[in-house]
Amino acid sequence: MSTEYMKSNGFYEQVEKTGVVPVVVLEKVEDAVPMANALVAGGLPAAEVTFRTAAAADCIHEMAEKCPDILVGAGTVVNLEQCKKAVDAGAKFIVSPGYDMAIIDWCLEHEVNLIPGGVTPAELTTLINLGFDITKFFPANLYGGLKAIEALAAVFVGHRFMPTGGVSPDNVRDFLGSKAILAAGGTWMVKPNLFADGDFSRVEALTADAAAAVREIRG
Numbered sequence: 001m002s003t004e005y006m007k008s009n010g011f012y013e014q015v016e017k018t019g020v021v022p023v024v025v026l027e028k029v030e031d032a033v034p035m036a037n038a039l040v041a042g043g044l045p046a047a048e049v050t051f052r053t054a055a056a057a058d059c060i061h062e063m064a065e066k067c068p069d070i071l072v073g074a075g076t077v078v079n080l081e082q083c084k085k086a087v088d089a090g091a092k093f094i095v096s097p098g099y100d101m102a103i104i105d106w107c108l109e110h111e112v113n114l115i116p117g118g119v120t121p122a123e124l125t126t127l128i129n130l131g132f133d134i135t136k137f138f139p140a141n142l143y144g145g146l147k148a149i150e151a152l153a154a155v156f157v158g159h160r161f162m163p164t165g166g167v168s169p170d171n172v173r174d175f176l177g178s179k180a181i182l183a184a185g186g187t188w189m190v191k192p193n194l195f196a197d198g199d200f201s202r203v204e205a206l207t208a209d210a211a212a213a214v215r216e217i218r219g
């Protein structure tokens, strides 16, 4: 089994081009489509829908069925059951805060895009030896932020990271400016309080600001 499919199917390119992946926590299925539409309209056509709520799989299904322009994936996937549920629902990628061999084996066997997480040199050694060129770095702010990522990237030459946890409008440009970063992830543009009244215009506006930061730094 190999990770080659992930390097040639355009997944990494799509994530890199998006630059900032919104990490979405949705409690209600009816919020899924308006959320996806706001992200697409704002200029970040990707969503990592986290398995922290009971509605996650149904939200992924709604987005995958009704919003062809969004790259919808599942986040906070910590066991194989969630992983299978997410893929059944239509998730195009899986993100984990850490890594689990059952998830890795199944994703490789079924050619499912996977970004596992690692923060220590030991974890990265394992993931790189399994063939992963891109890993999640979470919680980025607590594990040393960009300084830690760049120190790791100097050792694990060519490896790139998707930091989440503490990425914000104040520091996202720093992350995006580093060659070691494929894309950053975060919740600041999709916080539940922004759309509690069913109005997604604030989500769209903050998404547009984040997309502008991507363009500013990456062109």
Ligand code: 3PG
Pocket (backbone or CB within 6 Å): 023, 050, 075, 076, 138, 164, 165, 166, 167, 185, 186, 187, 188
């Ligand atoms: C994640 O799931 O990646 C993090 O919870 C995102 O962290 P943030 O809320 O600090 O953006």
